[in-house]
Amino acid sequence: MRSLPMCCGLCRCRSKKKLGSAVVGKAWLSVIALLLLTSVVLRHELLLFLSLALLLAASVSLLWERYCLTAVEYRREFSQKRVFFGEEIVLTVEVVNRKPLPLAWLEVEDEIPQGLVPLDARVSSSAKVGRGVLKNLLSLRWYERVRRHYRIRCEARGYHSFGPTRLRSGDIFGFYNKESSTPGEDRLTVYPRVLPISRFGLPSWNPFGDLKLRQWMFEDPSRPFGVRDFVYGDSPRRIHWKATARTQQLQVKLYEPTASYRLVIFLNLNTYGSFWWFQGSEPGLLELAISAAASVANWAIEQGHQVGLSANSPEHWSGDVIRIPPSRDPEQMARILESLARVLPFATMSFEALLRLDSHDLPYGSTIVVVTAVLGKDTMAELVTLKATGHRLAVVFVGDQLPDIEGKGILIYQVQGARAWRDVDAIPVGIVAETR
Numbered sequence: 075m076r077s078l079p080m081c082c083g084l085c086r087c088r089s090k091k092k093l094g095s096a097v098v099g100k101a102w103l104s105v106i107a108l109l110l111l112t113s114v115v116l117r118h119e120l121l122l123f124l125s126l127a128l129l130l131a132a133s134v135s136l137l138w139e140r141y142c143l144t145a146v147e148y149r150r151e152f153s154q155k156r157v158f159f160g161e162e163i164v165l166t167v168e169v170v171n172r173k174p175l176p177l178a179w180l181e182v183e184d185e186i187p188q189g190l191v192p193l194d195a196r197v198s199s200s201a202k203v204g205r206g207v208l209k210n211l212l213s214l215r216w217y218e219r220v221r222r223h224y225r226i227r228c229e230a231r232g233y234h235s236f237g238p239t240r241l242r243s244g245d246i247f248g249f250y251n252k253e254s255s256t257p258g259e260d261r262l263t264v265y266p267r268v269l270p271i272s273r274f275g276l277p278s279w280n281p282f283g284d285l286k287l288r289q290w291m292f293e294d295p296s297r298p299f300g301v302r303d304f305v306y307g308d309s310p311r312r313i314h315w316k317a318t319a320r321t322q323q324l325q326v327k328l329y330e331p332t333a334s335y336r337l338v339i340f341l342n343l344n345t346y347g348s349f350w351w352f353q354g355s356e357p358g359l360l361e362l363a364i365s366a367a368a369s370v371a372n373w374a375i376e377q378g379h380q381v382g383l384s385a386n387s388p389e390h391w392s393g394d395v396i397r398i399p400p401s402r403d404p405e406q407m408a409r410i411l412e413s414l415a416r417v418l419p420f421a422t423m424s425f426e427a428l429l430r431l432d433s434h435d436l437p438y439g440s441t442i443v444v445v446t447a448v449l450g451k452d453t454m455a456e457l458v459t460l461k462a463t464g465h466r467l468a469v470v471f472v473g474d475q476l477p478d479i480e481g482k483g484i485l486i487y488q489v490q491g492a493r494a495w496r497d498v499d500a501i502p503v504g505i506v507a508e509t510r
Contacts, residue, residue: 139250142243145172159267171214178246182210189230233416265411282468301325341385342446344421359447363472367445386428389416441466
């Protein structure tokens with residue numbers, strides 16, 4: 075059996091409006107034609123004048139109905155397209171009428187995220203989940219431009235879309251109306267909240283152990299500073315082919331030595347434990363975990379460490395899970411914040427599989443910081459294995475109840491306050507526990 079196409083109640087309502095407008099217009103034309111015919115037959119001058127006036131009004135209405143939305147442009151602009159959680163931006167909407175025909179009325183319905191409602195505007199609900207409708211009703215003279223400004227407090231982390239937009243207008247008499255949709259969308263990125271790690275109960279000085287004792291000098295491939303002659307035992311990957319061609323002798327690259335420490339954050343987007351593939355996520359725990367991961371990354375970058383990020387969920391419009399290799403690049407924090415802002419709010423692979431997959435590329439002695447709201451026996455077994463291979467391990471557990479699981483000396487920090495994660499002062503100071 076072939077299924078019938080379905081549409082929402084809003085679509086049916088708009089179809090009824092269009093049909094009603096057409097019926098009313100045809101009815102008026104029929105009445106005008108009848109009056110004009112009657113005035114000619116009866117030779118009634120006043121009725122003839124009235125019929126001609128109504129005919130002129132109907133003609134003007136038809137002209138308005140045909141061209142009212144022609145050369146009408148709608149644009150939206152943000153004062154910033156990338157903002158931190160809690161900041162305010164200004165949304166500017168602009169409507170331009172680029173024709174000599176004025177518009178007696180124009181209704182604009184702009185679809186916006188429900189979590190980013192303007193502070194000084196009324197937003198109605200939409201038929202779509204998580205969406206709202208920003209309405210504007212205005213009139214435009216010929217070649218007139220109208221701008222309106224709205225303040226938005228960004229208290230919803232994510233990669234948000236604004237649009238599409240519906241325009242509706244018609245004649246001044248109400249005989250006809252016409253509507254059109256503009257498919258264009260604008261994107262706004264809201265970064266997660268970044269706080270001092272002390273706000274989560276982590277000590278601001280060496281929260282993951284004495285890093286200096288574990289540092290050693292090594293060459294940083296991202297910092298080349300010269301070449302030298304090739305000697306037996308050099309890796310072919312270090313050969314500088316341009317210098318070799320210039321000197322006609324094999325030359326290899328030289329890299330600056332560095333003592334920078336590698337720290338990789340593993341973020342678990344699973345907040346429900348078992349059956350993670352269909353349960354979704356708990357919003358409070360998820361946002362608190364993402365905020366904690368961003369805060370740890372910010373602290374590590376300020377300390378001069380090489381910082382990376384792995385998560386068991388992809389970004390919007392991406393099919394692979396998040397993998398950002400460790401780096402001290404000045405743009406590394408921006409990359410991490412961008413990924414955490416766009417990450418999908420659910421896990422697409424098990425956290426244990428992510429640990430096994432991404433830990434193979436980490437050099438000996440790297441520090442692994444796990445941020446998770448679920449800490450089961452399988453996860454702890456993977457962490458114990460990583461600790462045995464020479465990595466330093468620390469867990470930032472997000473949740474009000476720390477599970478009683480044996481972890482053989484792995485350091486655990488607990489971050490509470492998932493129900494009040496929006497309020498910084500409401501987050502209780504975390505506790506530190508070392509598993510037995």
